[in-house]
Amino acid sequence: MGQSDEMAAFLRIVDRGGFSAAARGSALTASALSKLVQRLEARLGVRLLTRTTRRIALRPEGESYA
8 A cells, every 4th residue: 555545544534533434434444544544644754643542633733734
C-alpha cells in the first residue's frame, strides 16, 4: 500500500469518526487502518490524531492535512 492508501485511510477515519466505523464496509480491519495512519504520521513527522480508547480527535495538524 502506498501513500495514497495512507491518505485515503486517514480521510475515511476522519469522515466516519473512528477506526471501527471506517473499517465497516471496507476491505481493511480497524487495526490495518491504524497502521496505515501510523505510517502516514511517521512519514510526515507529525501526529494527526489524538487517540483514546473511546474516541479520536483531530489535532490542529490533522485538521490542516484533512
